[in-house]
Amino acid sequence: MAVLKLDRLTKIYDWAHPPAADSVTLDIGHGEFMVLLGPSGCGKTTTLRMIAGLESISSGTLAIDGRVVNHVPAKDRDIAMVFQSYALYPHMNVRENLAFGLKRRSVPREEIARRVTTVADTLGLSALLDRKPHALSGGQRQRVALGRAIVRDPKVFLFDEPLSNLDAALRVSTRGEIAKLHRRLGATMVYVTHDQVEAMTMGSRICIMSNGKVVQVGPPLEVYRKPANTFVASFLGNPPMNLLPAVVSDDAGGRSVRIGDTLLSLPAQRMPPQRSGTALIFGIRPEHVTTDRRGAAAGIEGEVVQIEPLGAETIVFARLPGVEREFIARMGPDVAVAIGARARFQLDLGVAHVFDESGSALVPPI
Amino acid sequence: MPIVRRVALLLLLSLYTAFAAGPFVWAAIMSVRTTTEIMADHFALPKVFHWEKFPLAWFNSNYNVYFTNSAVIVVTAVAIVTLVGAMAAHCLARYRFRLNRVIYFVLFSTIIFPPQITIISLFQILVQYGLYNSKLGLTLVYVAIQLPLTIYILESFFARIPSDLFDAARMDGYSEWEIFWRISLPVALPAIATTVILNFILLWNEFLYAVVLITDEANRTLPLGIQRFMGDQLEDVGMIATGLMIAIIPVIVVYAFFSEKLIQGMTAGAVK
Numbered sequence: 001m002a003v004l005k006l007d008r009l010t011k012i013y014d015w016a017h018p019p020a021a022d023s024v025t026l027d028i029g030h031g032e033f034m035v036l037l038g039p040s041g042c043g044k045t046t047t048l049r050m051i052a053g054l055e056s057i058s059s060g061t062l063a064i065d066g067r068v069v070n071h072v073p074a075k076d077r078d079i080a081m082v083f084q085s086y087a088l089y090p091h092m093n094v095r096e097n098l099a100f101g102l103k104r105r106s107v108p109r110e111e112i113a114r115r116v117t118t119v120a121d122t123l124g125l126s127a128l129l130d131r132k133p134h135a136l137s138g139g140q141r142q143r144v145a146l147g148r149a150i151v152r153d154p155k156v157f158l159f160d161e162p163l164s165n166l167d168a169a170l171r172v173s174t175r176g177e178i179a180k181l182h183r184r185l186g187a188t189m190v191y192v193t194h195d196q197v198e199a200m201t202m203g204s205r206i207c208i209m210s211n212g213k214v215v216q217v218g219p220p221l222e223v224y225r226k227p228a229n230t231f232v233a234s235f236l237g238n239p240p241m242n243l244l245p246a247v248v249s250d251d252a253g254g255r256s257v258r259i260g261d262t263l264l265s266l267p268a269q270r271m272p273p274q275r276s277g278t279a280l281i282f283g284i285r286p287e288h289v290t291t292d293r294r295g296a297a298a299g300i301e302g303e304v305v306q307i308e309p310l311g312a313e314t315i316v317f318a319r320l321p322g323v324e325r326e327f328i329a330r331m332g333p334d335v336a337v338a339i340g341a342r343a344r345f346q347l348d349l350g351v352a353h354v355f356d357e358s359g360s361a362l363v364p365p366i
Numbered sequence: 367m368p369i370v371r372r373v374a375l376l377l378l379l380s381l382y383t384a385f386a387a388g389p390f391v392w393a394a395i396m397s398v399r400t401t402t403e404i405m406a407d408h409f410a411l412p413k414v415f416h417w418e419k420f421p422l423a424w425f426n427s428n429y430n431v432y433f434t435n436s437a438v439i440v441v442t443a444v445a446i447v448t449l450v451g452a453m454a455a456h457c458l459a460r461y462r463f464r465l466n467r468v469i470y471f472v473l474f475s476t477i478i479f480p481p482q483i484t485i486i487s488l489f490q491i492l493v494q495y496g497l498y499n500s501k502l503g504l505t506l507v508y509v510a511i512q513l514p515l516t517i518y519i520l521e522s523f524f525a526r527i528p529s530d531l532f533d534a535a536r537m538d539g540y541s542e543w544e545i546f547w548r549i550s551l552p553v554a555l556p557a558i559a560t561t562v563i564l565n566f567i568l569l570w571n572e573f574l575y576a577v578v579l580i581t582d583e584a585n586r587t588l589p590l591g592i593q594r595f596m597g598d599q600l601e602d603v604g605m606i607a608t609g610l611m612i613a614i615i616p617v618i619v620v621y622a623f624f625s626e627k628l629i630q631g632m633t634a635g636a637v638k
Contacts, residue, residue, distance in 0.1 A: 054533050075539035087530035091552040101538035148534075 002155040002188050004028040004051065008060035011046050011212075020046040022212035023060065031186045033179075035203035037193060039235070043212035044192045045160055051190060052158050053077050064155065075104075080149035081158040084165065086141045088133040094120075094144050095129040101152045119151045139170045150181070159191040163198065175201060196236050200224070208232050225351075230281055230359035239286050239315060239328045241353070246282035248274045257282055257354075260322030262300045264349065272354045272362045280362070283353035286315070286330035290346045291337060299346040302327055304337050318343060390614075396607035404603050419608045427605065429612055431584065432591035437616070439501050439587060440569045443508035447516050447565055448558060450509070455520035456550050460532065470521065477514045481574050489578060499582045507579060508569050516561045523557035524550060559624040566620050570613070588613045 004027070011021040021043040028034045036044035049055040051062060053074030061068050069077055080101075088097050095116055102112045120126045123143045133141055142162065149157055159178070163171045179202050182189055193199055199206050200220045207217045208231075216228040227233035233241040246257040256265045259282055272280060302318035305326065316329045316337055329345055337343045354362045396404055398415045423429045458470050488507060489498070497503030527550065535545045551558070573589040580586055586594075592609040595602040 049533075052533075052537060054536065074533075074536045075541075079537065081534070081537045083530040083534060085528055085530045087528065087534035089531065089534075089549065089553075091555075100535075104539035104544075148538075152538075 002065050003030055004156065004188065004190070005063040005066075006047070006051070006060070007063070009047065009050055009057060009062055010059045011043070011050055011055060012058040019043075019058070019212050021050065024209075024212075024214055025060075026207055026214060026217065028188060028190060031188055033182050033189045033191065033202060033204040035191045035193060035199040035206045036209060037196065037199040037203075037206050037235075038209035038215075040194055042209040044194075044209050046212075047209070048081075048158050048160055048190060048192045051156070052079055052081050054081075078155045079158060080152050080154040080156075081160065082145045082149050082162045084161040086133075086145040086162075086165075088141055088144055088148075090133055093130050093132050094125060094136070097133070097144055098147050098151050101148065105152075115151050115153075119147045122150075123147050138166055139174070142166060142170075142174060146178070146181070150185070155188065157187055157189040159189065159193075161193055162191075163193070163195070178202065196238065200236075208235065210235075226361070227283075227353065228361055230283070230355050233283050233353060233355070237285060239330065241283045241285050242289075242325075242327055243355070244282045244284075244320070244323055244325060244327070246280045246354075248272065248276050248278045248280060250276040259300065260320050262320070264300065264347070266349050266352060266354075270349060270352055270354065270363055274356075274362070279357050281355040281357065281359065283355060284347050284349075285351070286328045288348040288351050289327075289329035289331070290348075291316075291329070291331060291335055291343055299344050300327075301342060301344050304339050304341055304343050307337065307339060309333065316343070318345065393607045393610050396604060397611040398608075399604055401602050401604035416604075419604065420612065423605060423608045423612060427591070427594075427609075428583070428586075429588075429591055429609060432586050432588045433612065435501060435585060436570060436587040436589075436613075439505050439508065440566060443505045443512070443569055444562060444565045446505075446509045447512045448562055451513055451516035451561065452520055452551060452554070452558060453546065454513075454517050455524050456546050458517070459521050459524035459527075460529070460550075470517075473514050474518050477518075481511070485575065485578055488575075492579060499580055499585060501585055504576060504579055504585075504587070507575050508572065511575070512565045512569065516565060519561050519564075520554065520557055523554050527553055563621055563624045567617055570617055 006024050006026040006028075009021060009024040009026075010019050012019045024043070024047050026034070036047060038044050046055060050057050053069070053072065057070050062070055064077065064079075089100065092100065098116045098119060099112050102115065107115075116129075117126070120129055123146060125140070125143055125147060128136060128140060128144075133144070136144065142165075145162065162178070163174055166174060175198060178191075182202075191198075191202060203220055205218060206220050206223050208215045208223065210231050216223055216232050218226075223232060224236050227236065227241075230243055234243060244259050246259045249256050249258045249263060255271055255276075256263045257271075257280060258264075264282075272278075274280065300320060302320040304316055304318050306317040308315040308317075312333060314331050314333055314335050316331055316335065318327045318329065320327050327345070331337075356362050392409070395412060398417060398419065399410075399412045400416055400419070403410070403412075424433075454473075458466060492498040492503045492507070495503075497506065531549055531553070532545055535549050540548065571589060572587075573593075576587045576590050577593070580590065588609070592606055592613065595606045595609065
């Protein structure tokens with residue numbers, strides 16, 4: 001177990017381009033499962049590789065357990081890493097792959113054999129110990145890669161998108177295995193992924209990155225419920241949050257926001273303090289939209305353009321008058337709407353989000 | 367009509383085999399016939415097998431010396447070329463450093479010069495350094511001429527090894543030097559076997575540099591030894607054939623030993 005402290009960690013490959021990682025500041029506690037989440041090219045893997053010692057640090061400091069390790073080579077950081085491609089040594093069998101790291105650390109032969117056996121038993125690799133990697137299935141290779149990290153009993157585990165090469169079913173079960181492993185070992189883990197489901201289900205905390213910068217850090221549900229800006233709001237959640245251009249309006253007696261041709265009266269605590277006429281971005285998650293059957297309550301009207309029945313739920317796409325972006329609603333399985341028909345959508349305005357034009361959250365969400 | 371196609375294919379393959387192996391079989395037959403017999407009928411099968419020609423060539427015609435010289439020079443040169451070439455290829459493929467591609471280009475561009483252009487200056491250099499007419503001199507020249515192609519072949523192979531493999535070894539605690547020996551070399555074994563065979567065959571049969579840079583009888587290599595049977599007036603065809611058969615044995619041995627790896631190397635694209 002270890003504490004990681006990243007202080008303004010920056011990686012510049014080429015001065016002509018913006019930094020791959022830009023002043024990444026992050027504290028990762030003992031036994032924490034930190035997920036670095038973001039689209040490809042956001043700097044998450046670069047950050048991970050700097051922690052591993054595989055990339056030099058252009059500026060900032062990286063400390064493990066209070067000791068600055070900027071210039072400590074990868075092999076002396078006591079960190080294990082699971083690679084996206086598994087990176088198993090093709091000329092060695094499973095047993096040798098598992099033992100390779102221990103041999104270098106001059107662990108006694110009997111101890112190596114004992115540890116390899118234990119790890120192989122835990123991961124169900126005992127029958128495969130004499131096989132070469134090319135004779136293993138994708139899932140088995142993945143487990144060997146995991147075993148290679150576990151067998152070393154390192155201070156910190158790093159995972160670089162370890163599930164992205166697995167098929168969907170295997171991904172779900174391996175996700176569970178890694179989460180279980182984390183609970184059992186209680187080790188500090190840093191996990192890089194672009195898959196929000198992995199991030200939401202596995203992480204103790206999520207660190208969302210964009211363009212090399214940390215955008216928001218927090219427990220998964222908190223980040224989901226209180227996105228700091230429109231990037232986080234649209235990146236987390238499937239289907240993504242509806243982000244609609246809006247204007248503050250004082251027209252109809254009280255204060256409200258105008259979306260296209262519709263006026264919406266937000267609850268007082270959700271209402272931004274901006275002056276009338278200020279442009280905003282109004283956000284509402286698709287699951288906070290329902291169709292109003294009675295047609296009485298205030299809502300927003302639109303024309304249904306597409307319906308995706310998924311069995312347990314139905315995703316409805318609609319076009320709102322005066323709004324370019326499609327509006328998405330996540331509804332029950334037996335919702336009664338038809339393509340081309342007009343429908344009235346009831347919005348749960350108590351959990352609506354309001355962002356300024358640049359995308360930052362204005363009213364702190366509940 | 368699979369049978370017709372099969373027959374056609376067999377016929378074509380037989381023709382090609384005859385074309386490729388014919389001269390070899392002819393030389394093999396001539397190696398156990400005397401020159402007088404050969405002169406009488408070039409293509410006849412041997413009536414009496416003159417096996418005694420082999421020890422005769424080996425001891426009386428100095429083939430033991432040529433063979434040993436060839437073996438020492440070629441094996442040393444191939445060993446150096448393989449090791450230095452693999453190290454250079456590893457660096458060029460693996461590390462990002464200033465002028466990486468320039469160095470690669472300069473190295474590789476040297477193969478465009480035909481030997482006739484460089485041989486006079488090489489001769490001068492070897493004379494100046496006292497390496498002319500020595501086994502060491504010829505070995506160094508062989509290393510120099512085969513290195514670019516070796517680096518070219520190995521570099522393209524090393525570049526295909528996923529860099530995650532090296533990163534994993536670094537995380538496992540290995541130094542760059544150990545990674546070269548324990549990861550790069552074993553993984554690239556098929557490519558290395560390819561270059562070993564290629565270099566061995568090319569250098570074993572090399573004639574031009576040897577004939578210019580070696581004149582001393584004690585330092586001659588096999589191709590020069592075979593040439594000694596060609597006089598202005600007379601060619602001892604029978605002995606030339608015997609010499610060729612002796613010369614070809616190591617090539618067959620090396621090929622047989624490394625060929626499995628060679629095939630692996632040629633199909634290396636399939637290796638994930």
